[in-house]
Every structure is written in structure tokens, then in C-alpha cells.
């Protein structure tokens with residue numbers, strides 16, 4: 392095995408182009424588990440820790456946040472929690488403090504687990520993933536197109552994830568996750584909702600209930616049309632319930648050690664109904680986000 | 682490969698490190714610092730917790746090559762040089778009876794030490810949250826919470 396330590400983003404891209412088999416390592420919270428347990432023996436590790444650009448975030452000209460792939464969850468929560476409340480809520484549920492100090496959204500996207508907690512809020516918030524290769528330059532991939540299968544993503548083997556782009560919350564956002572306890576739990580299923588009042592749109596993302604994280608598009612269409620954006624009337628319980636049903640219908644869950652498909656559908660309907668209710672209550676009360 | 686880094690204030694050069702090796706392995710097997718424990722090697726138990734550039738992390742999930750040029754502080758580095766005087770968190774763990782078999786203790790001490798350096802007077806919920814990544818199979822955690830509260834009081838009194 393080789394250990395590659397590029398000093399800059401340009402060096403990292405060059406190294407990846409030259410050694411497509413090299414496995415990037417950022418927080419190592421997925422990669423090292425696989426190496427420790429001999430599940431994976433890559434020909435080389437490409438350490439992204441020295442690439443300082445990846446650990447930074449800024450506000451782009453179009454007002455969106457451009458968040459480096461190597462910003463750990465702990466910093467997302469502390470530095471961006473007010474602007475990205477849904478993603479911050481999801482980040483707080485990841486592993487434990489030690490895992491949140493190392494683990495990153497870049498790594499979450501790289502691993503592309505259907506249960507990755509960062510994914511539903513990225514989908515609900517309409518994020519784009521910035522990836523780059525030395526030869527072909529930058530590609531912007533909408534989060535909804537990034538996940539291509541169980542633990543598979545749209546990255547080509549000479550590409551690295553540079554950042555994700557996402558608009559700061561313009562309305563309330565929530566994330567909820569079902570698990571057996573609070574810490575250190577892989578989601579049985581999860582759901583994220585984001586209200587975009589300026590466009591009168593509801594964004595959604597569901598996790599751990601299909602081969603990939605995905606949006607619940609029919610639920611989005613339904614709620615966007617039904618909600619009283621101007622009058623801000625309270626949420627009709629029948630609308631909340633229907634939203635839950637449509638969210639559950641968007642899933643294609645399996646039975647596994649963490650739960651049955653039937654339970655997952657049921658739980659998703661509950662999570663969707665609840666998170667929409669919380670978000671709408673905030674909106675009615677004039678709270679931007681919580 | 683060769684890895685250069687600082688451990689508990691001392692510059693170290695380690696040779697013949699395997700590229701897939703963890704920081705935990707380097708500390709325990711190559712540098713003779715067995716304080717950080719190896720129990721799960723998958724980030725679940727927290728018994729390998731160390732500071733990496735002042736941030737507590739699981740040493741089993743850091744690749745050895747990733748610490749090149751960086752600072753690591755292990756449980757051995759908390760007490761005064763030579764271990765003559767324990768850190769207040771260590772003293773409190775001993776006095777509160779928070780140590781039974783002791784396997785989880787180093788990780789808990791490092792993590793509690795980090796909490797108290799950031800939050801001198803933590804609420805119980807904050808203590809529980811901070812220690813959520815550290816498993817103990819013996820104590821039932823109550824004495825551990827006592828120890829952290831005791832350490833917080835001691836540190837406050839010393840100020």
C-alpha cells in the first residue's frame with residue numbers, strides 16, 4: 392500500500408488522476424473501519440487532511456454557501472447551524488462527539504450509504520455537489536442525481552468531491568431519525584423537510600428506506616400546492632396525514648437487521664407528518680428556522 | 682513509511698509504519714504508550730480517545746500517516762511529567778469510584794477532560810452527551826457522572 396499526501400487541491404487532483412485506484416481518506420470514520428477489519432486493502436490511500444481548501448466554507452456570489460467536503464460535523468453544527476438547521480440537526484445525530492469531530496459530509500457522500508444522515512437534508516435543501524478532476528474540470532451534480540445505487544455515487548474514478556453548495560435556510564427545516572437509542576445509531580429510517588416560502592416549495596429527503604437516499608417528489612408537489620403560504624393558516628391534519636402517506640409511498644425499503652420494510656414505511660409516514668407539522672408551526676409563528 | 686509527529690509534547694519519528702496502520706497501533710505497539718485502549722477498532726467504544734491537535738478523536742480511525750507534523754496528546758500526557766500529580770479529572774475518577782476494570786477509563790478521562798476545558802460547569806445532559814461515545818461495561822455510568830461533577834467542582838474551587 393502507498394500513502395499519498397498531496398499538499399494542495401491541485402496536487403490531490405493530479406494524484407487521483409495518476410492513481411485512480413487510490414482511496415481518498417478524510418475523517419477516516421468509514422475508510423479505517425474497512426481497513427481495520429480487512430474488508431478493503433486499497434493500493435493507496437490519498438490523505439485529504441493536508442488540503443486546507445477542503446476544510447473551509449464561504450458564501451458564494453449567488454448567496455449560496457459553498458461548504459468544503461472536509462468540514463467535520465462538529466464544525467458544521469457550531470459554525471453553520473443557524474444557516475443550515477436541517478443539516479445541523481442531522482449532523483448532531485451522527486455517531487458520537489469523537490465521530491463528529493472527524494467525520495465529514497464529503498466522506499458521507501463518498502461512502503454514499505443509503506443510511507447516511509447527511510443526505511436527506513442535502514436533498515431537501517436542493518444542494519449541488521461540486522466534483523472535479525484534473526483533466527475534465529468541475530462538474531456540479533444535483534444531490535438528487537448524486538446517489539446511483541447502494542453505496543454507489545456519480546463520482547468517476549479520477550474525480551474528488553470539492554464541496555457542496557446549498558442556499559442558507561429561507562424557512563424552517565427539520566430532520567428526524569428512527570433508531571434504537573440516541574447515540575451511535577445507524578438510521579432505521581430518516582426524513583428531512585425544508586420549507587422554501589419564497590418559492591412556495593417544500594423540499595424533502597428520505598434515508599435508509601430505499602437503495603439510495605431520495606426525494607419524495609409526490610409529497611413535495613402535494614404539500615407545496617396545499618399549504619396556505621400567504622394566509623399562514625394552521626396545517627390541516629388531513630394534509631399532514633396525506634403528506635406522510637406520500638412520503639412513505641416514495642420509499643422502497645427492505646427487511647434487514649435494523650427493521651422490516653413494513654415498519655420503515657409506517658415510521659416514515661409518521662416522521663414526515665411530524666416534521667412537516669413542526670416546520671409549518673414555525674412558519675405560522677413567523678419563526679424562520681429552529 | 683516514516684511518520685513524524687509530536688506525542689505529549691515530545692517529537693517522535695516512527696519508522697516502518699504500514700500505510701494502513703492506525704494511530705492507535707502506532708501509539709500502543711510502536712511507542713509503548715498503552716494507555717489508549719484497543720477494544721473495537723471501529724469507533725464504537727471510545728476507549729482509544731486521544732487529542733489530535735486539541736480535538737478528541739478515536740485513534741483507531743486515524744490513519745498513522747494522517748498525523749504527520751501534528752500534535753497528539755494521550756491519557757499519559759494529562760498527568761504532570763513523570764505522573765507525580767494526576768490531572769483533576771483522573772483524581773476525581775479514582776475518588777468517585779468510577780474505575781472498575783479500568784478498560785474504558787483512559788478514553789473517558791480524555792473525553793471528560795476535553796468537556797471540562799470547554800464547559801467548566803456542565804449540566805448533566807451535557808456530560809451525558811459528551812460521553813455518549815464512550816462505553817463502560819462495569820460501572821453503570823453513575824459513578825462516572827459523579828466523577829465528572831466532582832472534577833468540575835474541584836477545578837472551579839481551584840480557580
Ligand SMILES: Cc1cc2nc3c(=O)[nH]c(=O)nc-3n(C[C@H](O)[C@H](O)[C@H](O)COP(=O)(O)OP(=O)(O)OC[C@H]3O[C@@H](n4cnc5c(N)ncnc54)[C@H](O)[C@@H]3O)c2cc1C
Nearest residue numbers: 417418419420421422485486495498499501507508552724
Ligand atoms: C462509530 C461510528 C458511528 C457512525 N455513525 C454514523 C451516523 O450516525 N450517521 C452516518 O451517516 N454515518 C455514521 N458513520 C459513518 C461515517 O462516520 C460517516 O459516513 C462520515 O460522514 C464519513 O466521513 P469521513 O470524513 O470520516 O469519511 P472517510 O472515511 O474519510 O471516507 C468515506 C468515503 O468517502 C470517500 N471520500 C472522502 N472524502 C472524499 C472526497 N473529498 N472526494 C471523494 N471521495 C471522498 C472515501 O474514499 C471513502 O470512500 C459512523 C461511523 C462510525 C465509525
Ligand code: FES
Nearest residue numbers: 721722724727741
Ligand atoms: S477502539 Fe477505537 S473506538 Fe473502540
Ligand code: FES
Nearest residue numbers: 782785817818819
Ligand atoms: S470500568 Fe470496566 S469497562 Fe468501564
